[in-house]
Amino acid sequence: MESSKETGSAAAASASLGEAREQRRRIILAAARLFCRLGYNRTTVRALAAEVGMQSGNLFYHFKNKDDVLEAVMREGVLLATEAADRALAAAGSTQERLRGLFRAHIQTLLGPDHEALQVMLYEWRRLPQEQHQRLVALRDAYEERWQVVLDAAAKEGLCPPDTRLFRRYLLGALNWSSEWFRASGEIEPSDLADRFLRFALEGRTWTSP
Amino acid sequence: MESSKETGSAAAASASLGEAREQRRRIILAAARLFCRLGYNRTTVRALAAEVGMQSGNLFYHFKNKDDVLEAVMREGVLLATEAADRALAAAGSTQERLRGLFRAHIQTLLGPDHEALQVMLYEWRRLPQEQHQRLVALRDAYEERWQVVLDAAAKEGLCPPDTRLFRRYLLGALNWSSEWFRASGEIEPSDLADRFLRFALEGRTWTSP
DNA sequence: GTCTATATCTGGATAGAC
DNA sequence: GTCTATCCAGATATAGAC
Numbered sequence: 001m002e003s004s005k006e007t008g009s010a011a012a013a014s015a016s017l018g019e020a021r022e023q024r025r026r027i028i029l030a031a032a033r034l035f036c037r038l039g040y041n042r043t044t045v046r047a048l049a050a051e052v053g054m055q056s057g058n059l060f061y062h063f064k065n066k067d068d069v070l071e072a073v074m075r076e077g078v079l080l081a082t083e084a085a086d087r088a089l090a091a092a093g094s095t096q097e098r099l100r101g102l103f104r105a106h107i108q109t110l111l112g113p114d115h116e117a118l119q120v121m122l123y124e125w126r127r128l129p130q131e132q133h134q135r136l137v138a139l140r141d142a143y144e145e146r147w148q149v150v151l152d153a154a155a156k157e158g159l160c161p162p163d164t165r166l167f168r169r170y171l172l173g174a175l176n177w178s179s180e181w182f183r184a185s186g187e188i189e190p191s192d193l194a195d196r197f198l199r200f201a202l203e204g205r206t207w208t209s210p
Numbered sequence: 211m212e213s214s215k216e217t218g219s220a221a222a223a224s225a226s227l228g229e230a231r232e233q234r235r236r237i238i239l240a241a242a243r244l245f246c247r248l249g250y251n252r253t254t255v256r257a258l259a260a261e262v263g264m265q266s267g268n269l270f271y272h273f274k275n276k277d278d279v280l281e282a283v284m285r286e287g288v289l290l291a292t293e294a295a296d297r298a299l300a301a302a303g304s305t306q307e308r309l310r311g312l313f314r315a316h317i318q319t320l321l322g323p324d325h326e327a328l329q330v331m332l333y334e335w336r337r338l339p340q341e342q343h344q345r346l347v348a349l350r351d352a353y354e355e356r357w358q359v360v361l362d363a364a365a366k367e368g369l370c371p372p373d374t375r376l377f378r379r380y381l382l383g384a385l386n387w388s389s390e391w392f393r394a395s396g397e398i399e400p401s402d403l404a405d406r407f408l409r410f411a412l413e414g415r416t417w418t419s420p
Numbered sequence: 421g422t423c424t425a426t427a428t429c430t431g432g433a434t435a436g437a438c
Numbered sequence: 439g440t441c442t443a444t445c446c447a448g449a450t451a452t453a454g455a456c
Binding site: 256 | 449453
């Protein structure tokens with residue numbers, strides 16, 4: 001039940017202040033790994049509990065139910081992506097640089113270290129119950145809005161086609177799908193992949209304005 | 211109860227030759243619909259049986275188990291895509307036309323009428339047990355080979371970038387992802403979508419040869 | 421080939437002690 | 439906050455009659 005934290009005083013346990021929070025976080029990270037490798041349905045709560053070194057029943061002290069864990073993993077995924085995008089944008093100047101930053105940040109979050117949460121976000125999306133779906137959709141839209149803004153600027157400069165909403169979906173589709181075939185430690189690095197995809201999208205062309 | 215029709219001959223049933231085959235096919239089609247709408251795990255064999263008007267136990271006369279049904283649906287999906295591609299290629303002349311044909315065929319199979327099987331193929335892919343995975347991978351590769359051939363020709367003509375294997379994945383990713391956001395009866399038709407995506411991919415550019 | 425009935429198992433979730 | 443023990447629903451798959 002989420003709290004009653006820092007019972008500080010007497011009896012049982014309830015150690016240092018953020019103890020429950022830390023455990024909750026460890027569960028999320030372990031779940032990201034397992035959901036990514038096995039999928040949500042094939043990951044049992046017993047397996048998840050074992051991964052963080054506890055008994056299965058104990059998970060339900062930290063989360064209401066299994067779907068709740070999935071939602072937390074997905075939230076982690078989309079937040080990681082958003083933060084990476086914002087860092088990239090802060091470091092970029094021209095529109096072209098900003099676009100390159102978004103490509104690299106997205107691919108890095110999806111395929112680099114700690115890629116699990118975003119991958120879960122993407123390929124368990126359809127399986128999420130309605131209620132939690134709605135809580136996450138705002139976060140996802142906020143992330144995609146970063147893309148929208150940059151693409152609108154790019155279209156004004158003739159760097160990309162004028163129908164930027166569709167183009168955004170086209171690009172994010174190409175990027176997201178890479179998680180289906182990309183194998184880390186393969187012949188190509190995530191950052192290389194981002195640059196080559198950017199070239200596919202933009203290089204050597206001029207778009208007429210709307 | 212839907213059948214036991216033409217019990218013709220003697221005892222129990224065992225009607226005309228293709229009777230079982232037809233039922234099997236009806237199960238596959240119903241499964242495609244349900245798996246697409248609810249996902250594989252949330253579709254029970256009871257629901258599937260009800261959908262074709264039989265009792266759940268009876269499914270296992272036609273299929274070894276539930277995974278077996280999934281494999282059949284996926285095979286249907288990739289075969290539909292391959293046939294559509296071949297029809298499009300047969301009707302096309304120039305490389306550019308062939309490419310357009312592939313775009314349209316793919317989008318049509320994925321988003322048009324009877325889109326369910328290919329969608330199941332794509333988004334349940336990770337969940338398929340190893341054994342059946344391997345039986346399907348050859349079919350999928352055969353489909354993608356259609357793309358590879360045309361893209362290689364396109365690269366020779368300077369229509370697309372020289373690293374065609376990566377470009378193929380980029381394009382198919384963009385196309386496949388459309389199933390995540392496209393809503394039939396929305397503002398745009400599948401064939402329009404294909405054309406606009408083709409424009410994103412090729413229009414107004416010249417690629418230098420390798 | 422389909423039915424009814426049911427075996428069998430798995431997995432999410434809860435209760436209550438500590 | 440974690441443990442042990444267990445409930446219970448729901449699902450796949452089987453058995454055997456018709």
